[in-house]
Amino acid sequence: MKKRMLSLLSLLLAGMLTLTACGNGGQTTGGQTDEDMGDAQAETTDVGEGMVDTSQFKKDGPYTIGFSNISVVNTFRVQMVRELEYAAEQAGVTLYTTDAGGDTSKQVSDIQDLMARGIDALLVAPGSTTATNAVTRKAIDQGIPVIVFNSEVEDESAFTGYVGTDAIEFGYVMGKWLLNELDGKGNIIVLDGTAGAGVGEMRHQGLQKALDELPDGGKNINILATYYADWAYDKGKQATEQALAAYPDIDGVWSQGGAMTQGAIEAFQAAGRPLVPMTGEDSNGFLKLWKEAQSEGFKSIAASDAAWQGEVALEAALKALAGEPIEKYNYIPVPTITDADIDQYVRPEYSDAYWCNTKMPKEVADQYYLE
Amino acid sequence: MNLRAFIKRHDNLFIVYAILLAVAVVGAVSSPRFLTGINLGNIMEQAVGLGIVALGQVLTILLAGIDLSVGAVVSMSTAIMSLELSGGAAGILLNILLTLAAGALVGVFNGFGIVRLRIPPFIMTLSTMCIVNGVALKIRPVPGGSIPYEFMDLLFGRIGIFPHAVLLWAVAGALLVWLLGSRRLGRNLYAVGGNPTTAALSGIPVGRVRMQAHILCSVLAAVGGICVAARMGSGDATLGETYSMDSVTVCVLGGVSLFGGQGNIVGLLASTFILTGISNILNMVGVSSYYQYVFKGLILLVTVLVFSIKDKQKG
Numbered sequence: 061m062k063k064r065m066l067s068l069l070s071l072l073l074a075g076m077l078t079l080t081a082c083g084n085g086g087q088t089t090g091g092q093t094d095e096d097m098g099d100a101q102a103e104t105t106d107v108g109e110g111m112v113d114t115s116q117f118k119k120d121g122p123y124t125i126g127f128s129n130i131s132v133v134n135t136f137r138v139q140m141v142r143e144l145e146y147a148a149e150q151a152g153v154t155l156y157t158t159d160a161g162g163d164t165s166k167q168v169s170d171i172q173d174l175m176a177r178g179i180d181a182l183l184v185a186p187g188s189t190t191a192t193n194a195v196t197r198k199a200i201d202q203g204i205p206v207i208v209f210n211s212e213v214e215d216e217s218a219f220t221g222y223v224g225t226d227a228i229e230f231g232y233v234m235g236k237w238l239l240n241e242l243d244g245k246g247n248i249i250v251l252d253g254t255a256g257a258g259v260g261e262m263r264h265q266g267l268q269k270a271l272d273e274l275p276d277g278g279k280n281i282n283i284l285a286t287y288y289a290d291w292a293y294d295k296g297k298q299a300t301e302q303a304l305a306a307y308p309d310i311d312g313v314w315s316q317g318g319a320m321t322q323g324a325i326e327a328f329q330a331a332g333r334p335l336v337p338m339t340g341e342d343s344n345g346f347l348k349l350w351k352e353a354q355s356e357g358f359k360s361i362a363a364s365d366a367a368w369q370g371e372v373a374l375e376a377a378l379k380a381l382a383g384e385p386i387e388k389y390n391y392i393p394v395p396t397i398t399d400a401d402i403d404q405y406v407r408p409e410y411s412d413a414y415w416c417n418t419k420m421p422k423e424v425a426d427q428y429y430l431e
Numbered sequence: 432m433n434l435r436a437f438i439k440r441h442d443n444l445f446i447v448y449a450i451l452l453a454v455a456v457v458g459a460v461s462s463p464r465f466l467t468g469i470n471l472g473n474i475m476e477q478a479v480g481l482g483i484v485a486l487g488q489v490l491t492i493l494l495a496g497i498d499l500s501v502g503a504v505v506s507m508s509t510a511i512m513s514l515e516l517s518g519g520a521a522g523i524l525l526n527i528l529l530t531l532a533a534g535a536l537v538g539v540f541n542g543f544g545i546v547r548l549r550i551p552p553f554i555m556t557l558s559t560m561c562i563v564n565g566v567a568l569k570i571r572p573v574p575g576g577s578i579p580y581e582f583m584d585l586l587f588g589r590i591g592i593f594p595h596a597v598l599l600w601a602v603a604g605a606l607l608v609w610l611l612g613s614r615r616l617g618r619n620l621y622a623v624g625g626n627p628t629t630a631a632l633s634g635i636p637v638g639r640v641r642m643q644a645h646i647l648c649s650v651l652a653a654v655g656g657i658c659v660a661a662r663m664g665s666g667d668a669t670l671g672e673t674y675s676m677d678s679v680t681v682c683v684l685g686g687v688s689l690f691g692g693q694g695n696i697v698g699l700l701a702s703t704f705i706l707t708g709i710s711n712i713l714n715m716v717g718v719s720s721y722y723q724y725v726f727k728g729l730i731l732l733v734t735v736l737v738f739s740i741k742d743k744q745k746g
Contacts, residue, residue, distance in 0.1 A: 159720045164574065165659060165670055166710070166720075169477045173714035176470040177462070188574040190665030194583050214577070258573060 107385040112220055117205040118383030119180065124154040125377060126174035127370075130187030130211075131162040134291075135343070135413040136367060139420075140185070140210065144370030146424055151374065164191040171195045175204065181377035183370065184219075185210040189258070193218035205380035209373035211259070216388070220380055223373040226391045227259045230363050231266020231316060233394050234339035237361040238312050239270055241337040245280035246311030249303045251296050251320045255288045263316040284310065289320045296320025300327035313338035318346035318362065325349055325358070339363070342397055342405065344429075345412030351402060362397040362405075364417035371419060443686030444698050446737060450730070451701040454708045462715040470711070472592040478707040479596045480505070480659040484674050485681035485699050486603050487651030490644040492682045493624045495691025496545070496552035498645065501652040501678055503563035504537055505671030508656020510567045513576030513666025523582050527657060534653025537563060538646035545645065546638040560675065567668035574667035578660055586661040596658050603651065607696055616643060625692030680727070681706060684734050705730065 107113045125148065132138045141157065148155035156174055160167035164187045172195060174182065182199050186192050186208060193215045196206045200220065209223040238248070250267070253260030271278030284307050287299035296319060303310060304327060315321040318341030326349075328335050335358040340346045342364040350360050366372075369392055376386045395417050397405050405416040410429040418425060438445055458465040484501050491498040511530045516522050537559060544555040586596040611617035619640045622630040631637045652674075659670060684702035687694030706727060713723045 156717055158714055161720055161724075163670075163673060164667055165480075165663060165673075168663060169473070169710065170714060170720075172473040172477070173470075173711055176464055176467065176473055177715050177717075178464060188663070188665060188667055190575055190577055191663040191667065191670075194580065194587075194662075194664045197580075214575070 110388055111385040112380075112388050113385055114205060114220065114380040115383045117181070117203060117220070117380045119203075119381055121381070122153065123180045123378070123381055124156065124178065125181050125183060125374065126171075126177070126179035127155055127157045127183040127185075128167055128170045128174060128192075129157065129159050129185045130164070130167055132159060133162060136365065136415055137185075138413070139367045139415045139418070140370055142424075142428060143368045143418065143420055144183070144374060146420055147368075147371035147374050151378065153374075153378070160187065162187065164188045167192060168195050171199070175199055175202070179204060181381055182206045183373050183377060184208045185370075186213055187211075189214045205377060207373045207377045207380070209369055221376045221386045221388055221390065223369055223376055223390045224392065225365050225369065225394050227262035228266040228269065229391070229394045230365065231263030232269050233266070233363050233396055234263075234316070234361060235267040235270030235314060236273075237396075237398075238314050238337055238339055239274060239278075239281065241359060242281070242312050244274045244276065244278075247282045247284050247307065247309050248312040248314055249284050249300070249307075249310055250286040251289045251299060251313065251315035251317070251324065252286060253288070253291045253316055260288075260291075260316065267314055267316075289317075289323075291317035291320060293319040293323045295323070297323030297327050300324040301331070304328065304331045304333060310336060312336050315339055317341055318343035321360070322346050322349050325353060341365075342395075342415055342417045343412065344407055344410050344414040344416055347397070347402060347406040347416055348408060348412070351406050351408070354399070354402075359399055361399075362402075362416075364395040364397070364415070366392050366395060366417060367415045368417075368419040442741065443694065443738060444701075446734070446741075447684060447686055447698045447701045447705070450734065451705050451708070454705050454712070458708060458712040458715070461712060465712065465715055468592040470715070472589055472594060474704065474707055474711050475592070475597050476587055476594045476662065477711065478703050479594065479600050480655045480662065481674065481677055481681065481707065482600050482655075482699070482703040483603050483658060484652050484655035485678040485685075485703055486607050486696060487648035487655070488678040489607075489682045489685075489687055489694075489696050489699060490620065490648050491552065491556075492679070492687050492689060493620050493691060493694065494552075494641060494644055495624050495627075495689075496641070496644075497556065497679065497689075498541065498648050498652075499553065499556040499675050500537060500541065500559040500563055501648065501655075502671040502673065502675035503560045503567065504534055504649055504652035505656040505659055505674045506668050507533060507537075507563050507567040507570070507671075508653045509660040509663065509670050510571035510576075510666040510668050512657060512660035513571060513578055515576065523579065530653050530657055531650060534650045534656075535646055536649075537652075538649030539642070541649065542642035542645040546641050564668070567671075571666040571668045574665060574670075576666040578664045578666075580664070583661050583664050586658060596661070599654070599658065603654065604696065604700065611696065616640070620644060621692050623692075677706065680731055684731055686738065 132141060158170035160170055167187055182204050184192055193213055196218045199206050205220040207221050208219040252264055271281060285303055289295035289299045313324050315324055315338055321338050321340035322345055324338055335353055335356050337359045340360050340362045342362045379386050407414060411431050414429040464470055488498055488501055508530045511533060512526050516525050541556055541559055544550045545552050587594045619635045622635055623637050623640050627637055681699055681702045685698030709726050710723050
């Protein structure tokens, strides 16, 4: 009897929901959205090639900016957030930050919550090329400019502007340097990131581009082996150990991550083999090791993903709020560190977690990274 | 019926709805934006997928079992939904049918292992989870694919503050209330969950009940997955990870006993909103997401503690 009461109650509740849902009958929002997008696109004229008209977002300050981050899963992303927070403080804007802990579904909720909380512009470091598109389109509809950075999304109507380094360029810069060191001939091994990860594949494409550009099309470069070492120190070391056991002649290592290169250097040293040119990244852990190994004749180049790209994204958002045109795609040229200028960047007194290509002033970096 | 007796009989329900009320009050006090139509609509949208998955999970828990593979089914569903099979409305219908069929297949697989091979549900569904995760990754190695905006709008466009998908949730909920309350399957489910030996002796087809529960559970997980896919507009083979544990949390918080045979699904509505509401409120006041996980855990712990103290007092 009681159970039946409850069943009835629930049915009633469900019925009520149904009734309320049907109450407004027939109104859908689909057409509306599309029209709005059409209008927005129609307005984007006369601002120059590759530029976006942002006059529809113009408003007066002070501004509150929302930042939806997919995760702080590694030290690079930790510093990326810190640099953005510092930049926001300097610019005098309020920054609301959310962190989805790697969960793309939570990132969509986070963005909705930020919008409900009230923001003037939205910065997104997305975890997927498509998942956030529907919700960021709504943000743009509501007059909130959306700047996506660090990782691209597919739908151009789902963001106002994009900021980031070009992953192909990243791999290309490294490849060009290594091939130049080797005079375009020799045996190399390749340390890639994670199989299937977009950034990793693009960096590898960059290497291919550098190979293709050699006068002989890279015929004299022999890639002995390619390992997916997940950008990780231990896996980079393991892979290099395997390679050293299998191949007596290795003339160079193209590694697309600093931690893997650290592992590779140590594997060479442990095997008692002379160090060969290797590519790396601007992580302090790698730079410290590079600096030490210079006495053994070690040479390298460190490409950088620019930990300060969030600051550039923030600048783009503020420009949009001022109604000034911004670039649709703003690719930051990949900064590099070479044997000539490593001393300006390496910080022996800082922890390995520090990324050397930074815009944080020394006092701020000291707080976080001094050991 | 005596009101006091009614409350006493369903005290777990009153506890969980009281907690929901408390969460709502905390939300309203801590942020002026919490009780706005947009935000309440957001919370509903965020809750729908988990709510439907939990409606399936509760069936296995009522049988003193568990289904750890629902999260993987959600992932696989988003992967299947994001395949571009053919254009237009008919195309997406094909995706939906395929997704539901795949869900049913997983349910049959779980049921077969548990009933015929007598593998404990925990181990069986854990194995299934691994297998289905692998299949999902095979279908969609990297997140992507795209689901037409029209379909996303069909489920998550809003009428007033209500996202359309809430209707789907309500229908699924009503269906289950009906099944559990007034159909033979419901009576058998409680009997088997309470004591399988007695149930078998009294002529209840225990195996068939388990099989039906697992099929229904996996199909509901697939429906939940369709909602998640429509919300994200893409497929992602790791998207469902959190749903297995979160759906168990929703059941326990909703007053359903992990030992089987006890509890009803009316509490799940409240517990789904409690979990979703907490994340929302903490986002609204800008609390770091690390604390969001801590809060989720604490609320679960406290509720279960209250349930068990109360049960002890009852003797």
